[in-house]
Amino acid sequence: MKKALAAILTLAMLFSLAACSSGNGSADEGEGATEPRNDLTVILSSEFTTLDPQKLSANASINFCSNIFDGLVALDEENNVVPMLATDWEISPDGLDYTFHLREGVKFHNGNDLTAEDVKLSVERFRDNEWMAFASFAVDSCDIVDDYTVTIHLKFPYGNFLSMLWYCYIIDSDHYNSLSEEDFARNPVGTGAYQFVEWAPAQYVTLKANPDYWNGAPHIENLRFNFVSDSNTAMMALNTGEADLSFGVTPLNYKQAVEGGKLATDSTTGNNFYYINFNCDRISKEVRQAISYAIDRETFNVVINEDTGYLSDIALTEGQEGYTTDLTTYPYDPDKAMELLEQAGATDLSLTFYYDESSANTKMAQTLQSQLGAVGIELILEPVESGTWWSTFGNGDYDLSRSGYPMEAANTDSCYYDMFHSTGSFNVSRINNPELDALLDEARRELDSEKRNEIYIQVNQIMAEEAYYIPLYFSASLLVYNPDLQGVHALTSQNYQYKDMHW
Amino acid sequence: MVKYIVKRILVLIPILLAVSFVVFAILSFIPSDAARIMLGANAPQEAVDALRESLGLNDPFLVRYGNYMLNAFQGDFGNSYRSGQPVFDEILVRFPVTLKLAVFSILTVTIVGILLGVISAVKQRTVIDAIVTVLSMLAAAVPGFWLALMMMLLFASYMGFLPTYGIESWKSYIMPVIALSMPGIAELTRMTRSAMLETIGQDYVRTARSKGLREGLVMFRHALKNALMPIITVIGSNFGSLLGGSVVIETVFSLPGLGNLIVTSIRSKDDPMVMAGTLFVALIFCLILLAVDVAYALIDPRLRTRYVHQRKPRWRSKEVAAR
Numbered sequence: 001m002k003k004a005l006a007a008i009l010t011l012a013m014l015f016s017l018a019a020c021s022s023g024n025g026s027a028d029e030g031e032g033a034t035e036p037r038n039d040l041t042v043i044l045s046s047e048f049t050t051l052d053p054q055k056l057s058a059n060a061s062i063n064f065c066s067n068i069f070d071g072l073v074a075l076d077e078e079n080n081v082v083p084m085l086a087t088d089w090e091i092s093p094d095g096l097d098y099t100f101h102l103r104e105g106v107k108f109h110n111g112n113d114l115t116a117e118d119v120k121l122s123v124e125r126f127r128d129n130e131w132m133a134f135a136s137f138a139v140d141s142c143d144i145v146d147d148y149t150v151t152i153h154l155k156f157p158y159g160n161f162l163s164m165l166w167y168c169y170i171i172d173s174d175h176y177n178s179l180s181e182e183d184f185a186r187n188p189v190g191t192g193a194y195q196f197v198e199w200a201p202a203q204y205v206t207l208k209a210n211p212d213y214w215n216g217a218p219h220i221e222n223l224r225f226n227f228v229s230d231s232n233t234a235m236m237a238l239n240t241g242e243a244d245l246s247f248g249v250t251p252l253n254y255k256q257a258v259e260g261g262k263l264a265t266d267s268t269t270g271n272n273f274y275y276i277n278f279n280c281d282r283i284s285k286e287v288r289q290a291i292s293y294a295i296d297r298e299t300f301n302v303v304i305n306e307d308t309g310y311l312s313d314i315a316l317t318e319g320q321e322g323y324t325t326d327l328t329t330y331p332y333d334p335d336k337a338m339e340l341l342e343q344a345g346a347t348d349l350s351l352t353f354y355y356d357e358s359s360a361n362t363k364m365a366q367t368l369q370s371q372l373g374a375v376g377i378e379l380i381l382e383p384v385e386s387g388t389w390w391s392t393f394g395n396g397d398y399d400l401s402r403s404g405y406p407m408e409a410a411n412t413d414s415c416y417y418d419m420f421h422s423t424g425s426f427n428v429s430r431i432n433n434p435e436l437d438a439l440l441d442e443a444r445r446e447l448d449s450e451k452r453n454e455i456y457i458q459v460n461q462i463m464a465e466e467a468y469y470i471p472l473y474f475s476a477s478l479l480v481y482n483p484d485l486q487g488v489h490a491l492t493s494q495n496y497q498y499k500d501m502h503w
Numbered sequence: 504m505v506k507y508i509v510k511r512i513l514v515l516i517p518i519l520l521a522v523s524f525v526v527f528a529i530l531s532f533i534p535s536d537a538a539r540i541m542l543g544a545n546a547p548q549e550a551v552d553a554l555r556e557s558l559g560l561n562d563p564f565l566v567r568y569g570n571y572m573l574n575a576f577q578g579d580f581g582n583s584y585r586s587g588q589p590v591f592d593e594i595l596v597r598f599p600v601t602l603k604l605a606v607f608s609i610l611t612v613t614i615v616g617i618l619l620g621v622i623s624a625v626k627q628r629t630v631i632d633a634i635v636t637v638l639s640m641l642a643a644a645v646p647g648f649w650l651a652l653m654m655m656l657l658f659a660s661y662m663g664f665l666p667t668y669g670i671e672s673w674k675s676y677i678m679p680v681i682a683l684s685m686p687g688i689a690e691l692t693r694m695t696r697s698a699m700l701e702t703i704g705q706d707y708v709r710t711a712r713s714k715g716l717r718e719g720l721v722m723f724r725h726a727l728k729n730a731l732m733p734i735i736t737v738i739g740s741n742f743g744s745l746l747g748g749s750v751v752i753e754t755v756f757s758l759p760g761l762g763n764l765i766v767t768s769i770r771s772k773d774d775p776m777v778m779a780g781t782l783f784v785a786l787i788f789c790l791i792l793l794a795v796d797v798a799y800a801l802i803d804p805r806l807r808t809r810y811v812h813q814r815k816p817r818w819r820s821k822e823v824a825a826r
Contacts, residue, residue, distance in 0.1 A: 049585040057541055057585075130542055133550035182588055201596045202759030203669065228668055228757040236655050236667045387535025387772045405544055418545060425548040 036503040039222040040485070043234045045248030047202055047227040052185040053169035054125040054132055059271075059406055060248075062167065063495040064225070067207065069169035069190030072100055072119065073162055077491070079319070079410040081162045084215075085114060085170055085191065095157030095447045102148040106214050108172040109195040116144040118173045123152055126168040134414065135167035159447040163410035193218045193499035202227060207498075219487075219502035235480070238263055244482040247494055251306035254478045263480050266490035269310045269317055270477035271409065276368065276470040277401045277428040287349070288467040290340035292330035294375040295368075295470050304363050309473035314460055315405070315419070317474070317492070321412040321449060322456020327464040337375045350378040354398030356389035364402055396430055403428045404475075409493055412456050413444050420463065429468045436462055504800070511793045515786065522785045523778065527571065530774045531564045537584055537772040558584060571778070580782075581775035585768070590779040593764065597748075598783075600670060601760040604752075605745035607680045612687035613738055619688070620695020620734075621722060624703060635692060643689035651682045651755040668757035679756045683749055687741040694737045698730035705729070731802050739795035743788040 048061040053069050056062045066074075072086040086100040106114040123142040126132050138158035143151045154161060175189045188196045193215070194207040207223040226243060228234045231250040235257065237243040249257070257263045276295070278288045301309045316323045341347060353368060355361045362383065369379040382398065393401060405426060407415050418426040421440045422433070436459060443455040463469075479490040487501045538555040539546070555561060559570070574581065580590050623635035658665040658678060666675050702708060703726050711721045748762025761780065768776035800806045 049583075050587060052587075055587070057543060130538075130546065130550040130554040133542070133547050134545040137547055182582075185587055200759075201593060202763070203757075226669065226757070229763075230754050230757065232652055233655070233668050233755055233757055236660055240659055240663060240667055242667055385533075385535065386770070387533065387537070387540050390539040391534050391536035403544070414545070418547075425546065425551070426544050 037484075038220060038503075039224065040220045040245065040498065040501065041224045041226060041243045042498075043228045043237060043243045043246040043248065044225050045227075045229055045231070045234070045246075048205070050185040051188040051196070051199070051205075052181070053171060053188065053190070054122070054129045055185065057131050059494065063493065064205075065169060065188070065190075066166075066192070066495055067194045067223075067498055068188050068192045068196055069171070070192050071166040071168050071170065072102075074166045075163065075409055075493075079163075081166075081410070084166075085119075089162075095159070096154050097151050098154070098161065099145065099149065099151045102150070103214065104148055106191050107212060108175065108191050109189050109210060110172065110175055112172050112174055114170065114172075114191055115147050116150045118170055119150045120144050121173040121176060122168060122170045123150075125171070132167060135164040137414075138164075157445060157447055159445075159449065159452060160411045160413050163408070164414065193497070194223060209499075213499070216499070218499035220498060223498055238480055238482070241482070244485055245479070245488070246481070247477065247479045247490070247496065249478060249480055251304075251308040251476070251478065254308060254476075254480060255306050257480045262483075264483040264485070265481075266479045266488075267308060267476045268490040269492050270475040270494070271407045271492050272404050272475045273312070273315045273407050274309075274402070274404045274472045274475065275315070276364075276472065277403055278467070278469060279396060279399050279401070279430050280432070280466075280468055281396055281430045282399055283351075284344065284346075285466055286340065286344035287346045289330065290337045290344060290346070290375075291372065291377070292337075292467045292470055293333045293340065294337035294371055294377075295330070296332040296371060297470075297472050298332075299371070300364060300367055301473050303367050304360050305473070305475060308476040308478065310476060311473045313464070313471050315407060315415065315471065316412060316456075316460075317407075320410070321453045322416075322460055324457045324460055326457070327461060328467075329464070330467065330470075334375050341375065341377075347376065349376070350380065351399035352380045352382050353400045353402075354382045354384065354389070354393070355402050356386035357383040358386070361402060368400075393428055401428050407474075412452070413440075416440060416456065416459065417444060420459070420468070431463075431468050433462070433466070504797075508793065508797065511796070515789050518789060519782060519785060523572065523575070523782055524568065526778055526781045527568050527774075528564070530772075530777060531567065533772070535772050537774065540772050541584060580779040583768075583776045584773045585771055585776070590776050593776070594761065594779060594783055597759050597761050597764050600758055601746060601748045601762070603676065604679055604683060604749075604758070604760065605742060607676055608683040608687065608745050609738060609742045611680055611684040612691055612741060615684070616688045616691025617695050617727070617734065619692040621699055621727060623692065624696045624699035625718075625722060627700065635696075639689040639692040641689075642685040645685065647682050647685065647749070648751045648755050650685060651678065651752060654678045654681065655755075670758060675756070675758075679752050679758060682752050682755075683745060687737075687745075690741070691734065691737050694733055695730065698733050699726055702726045702729045728802070732799065735795055735798050735802070739791055739798075743791040746787045746791065747784045 044060065044064070046058070046060065048064065049057060051061070051065065051068075053065050056065060070084045072084060073081050074084045076082045085103050085106060087103050089098055089100045091098055100119070102114060102116065102119065108114065120142045123139065126136045127139040138154045138156065138161055140153045140155045143153070145151055169190060172189050176184055179187065186199060191214070193210055193213045195210045197206040197208050199205045204227065205225045209218040209221045211217050228237065231248070231253045234243070234246050234249055235253045238246060238257070239262065254265065254267070258265050278291070280288070297311050301307055301311060313327055313329050314323065341349070351372070353365055355365055365381045365383065369381060372379045379400070403426065405415060405419055417440055418424045420431050420436060421427065422431060422437050439455050439459050443452050443459070446452045446455065477490050477492055477494055479488070481488060484503055485501060486503065488496070536551070536555070537560060538551045538558065542551055542554060559567060571581070582588060583590050583593060586593070619635050619639065623632045626632045655667055655678065659667040665677055666672070669675055708721060708726050711725045748760045748765065750762040750766045752758070753760040753763040761784065765777060765780040765784070768780060
């Protein structure tokens with residue numbers, strides 16, 4: 001027996017010795033080098049389902065692909081539309097036809113030239129794939145004028161068209177035609193600053209610099225994107241130097257990084273807007289307003305986001321069409337809430353809160369329950385699995401619910417139409433206000449940005465007055481990175497361009 | 504013996520059919536909208552409807568099940584809703600990772616568990632026995648993710664000789680294997696201890712001792728060999744569930760294993776992936792159980808004679824009773 005024990009102990013010692021010695025070896029590599037590093041390891045919190053740029057389902061993969069692909073246009077950091085593969089464009093007076101002149105001499109990663117053929121195929125796939133419908137709903141068809149000119153025809157004059165066109169990445173038609181859909185989804189070839197190298201499913205994707213990039217070659221040669229879904233693990237990897245950058249850590253981990261002081265951090269408003277929905281079919285305006293006074297958003301932000309979120313009275317950020325501070329607001333005032341409830345004759349209220357279960361949403365539900373409880377409203381929590389929430393929110397069997405919506409940087413229309421129009425596909429508040437519908441319809445077809453701005457201000461004022469929903473906050477866009485990394489700061493869109501980063 | 508194995512493999516067919524039907528039915532009756540989950544909050548309703556139609560989600564349940572089985576029999580288990588790739592492409596990428604983890608873990612469980620169990624049985628009611636018992640209870644009680652994070656802090660963050668995540672080198676497997684083995688070790692230690700205690704008191708052990716055999720030989724040759732049946736059952740069922748993948752440990756260490764894949768697919772309502780994944784795991788589990796049964800026969804001569812001689816399959820129920 002003693003022999004056996006001794007054998008185990010010896011083995012264990014050998015094991016740890018072996019591990020120690022090889023561990024030291026790898027540590028030297030990182031520190032001994034004097035030349036600037038030529039690689040960057042980024043942590044992504046979820047894997048892509050595909051790298052077919054017209055079938056991307058999540059913002060994370062859309063943003064990632066902007067490093068491999070270019071669109072005809074792009075949005076700059078101030079959300080202005082800027083030329084990319086199109087150098088300039090003309091819009092017909094009726095707003096239906098957009099003619100783009102393509103940049104000449106641009107090559108795909110496989111050496112093929114960019115021509116109108118490629119753009120036509122890309123626009124058509126952009127229009128036909130359901131994944132892109134949120135951005136391409138106005139596109140009707142695309143015609144080739146000559147090798148370097150195309151015209152995109154719209155179904156209706158859509159003033160916001162260019163702000164959504166950056167979602168249409170341009171693919172190489174020869175490359176596409178030579179592969180099956182399945183293989184195409186795993187072998188992206190674009191004109192972007194980085195070219196695709198390898199995708200190890202569920203592990204990582206690697207990219208390498210495109211030295212001939214038309215818009216200037218990137219500084220860092222090799223990029224590696226590791227998929228790490230657990231935020232604690234991501235933080236440890238950042239701490240040990242196994243990774244250099246992550247924009248998917250939880251608010252709690254972010255705070256730890258700020259306090260730890262070893263890693264660089266940055267934060268700005270994110271583009272996901274969170275709000276609590278009233279079912280307006282069931283809850284009257286008076287009660288909605290009363291409940292709005294009972295909500296202390298600060299507490300929600302602390303409980304759910306560790307105080308990292310950005311409180312907002314409106315689903316827009318400054319500079320966007322319709323942004324205004326001239327609104328009815330409902331500051332936290334439980335006494336007033338109770339008074340209003342009494343006036344409305346709504347005492348002894350019992351309401352249901354229907355939500356898709358996740359740890360953040362459970363915290364939200366419990367906070368809401370306690371805040372409503374303080375003004376005498378009983379809240380019954382009805383958590384469901386998220387797919388179920390999606391398929392049944394439409395039948396309206398709830399009093400209150402919650403939503404989060406990925407807002408567009410430069411397009412108030414597409415989000416507002418979805419969220420607040422009576423026929424909108426994400427009208428969780430079940431708003432049915434003919435005046436509001438008319439304004440939203442008018443704005444959708446308005447070509448002049450100034451006029452749209454005025455209409456949306458009106459829309460926001462009506463919605464705030466009616467208290468259709470309780471605005472909470474924009475989640476923060478959090479960034480944790482290696483302090484030696486330069487040329488990086490938190491972006492609202494999280495559309496990070498690795499070509500600008502350097503050591 | 505061969506006949507028995509063939510028969511057992513044939514029994515797999517109705518089992519897998521039943522599994523497929525139950526899982527398909529459950530997936531179909533979840534009031535969840537795969538198309539909406541795939542396209543997200545900002546997709547127009549028409550796009551969602553179009554996608555649902557093209558995925559065939561609007562057909563009645565039995566039609567969909569029929570179509571699925573028809574294709575499955577021809578070896579086509581469909582493409583993942585999420586990635587559009589054939590489902591087994593992804594399963595076969597991930598299975599080797601799960602297999603490696605499972606094999607390393609079950610080896611650790613077997614060696615450590617049996618050793619500790621034997622030690623604690625031999626030293627019954629001593630300090631060593633008490634320590635082993637307390638340790639095994641602790642191992643059973645400690646949550647895997649916590650242990651994983653603590654190990655990560657110690658070995659990766661402070662000492663820096665193990666990687667936090669990934670599967671780049673053999674070192675990446677050390678922490679996950681330890682975390683995965685803990686509950687198995689605890690179970691096996693307790694099982695070995697009680698099985699050993701039963702056999703240690705038997706006459707033939709006393710006989711072996713009185714023959715003047717060395718104590719170690721008595722324990723491992725005579726006592727342990729006869730205590731093996733429940734031990735093998737525990738090892739078999741542990742191995743089976745390890746092969747199904749462990750969601751928590753895979754997530755914490757970012758390992759591309761099966762458990763992670765199946766759970767992600769369930770969350771995103773990726774029905775073809777869930778179906779294929781469950782069927783695959785069910786198949787593996789059945790095969791392991793078969794291997795355990797065969798192992799019984801190899802160890803226990805009484806069972807072996809039954810496999811070889813008896814014609815009528817009556818022994819099945821007796822064998823179950825004998826366990």
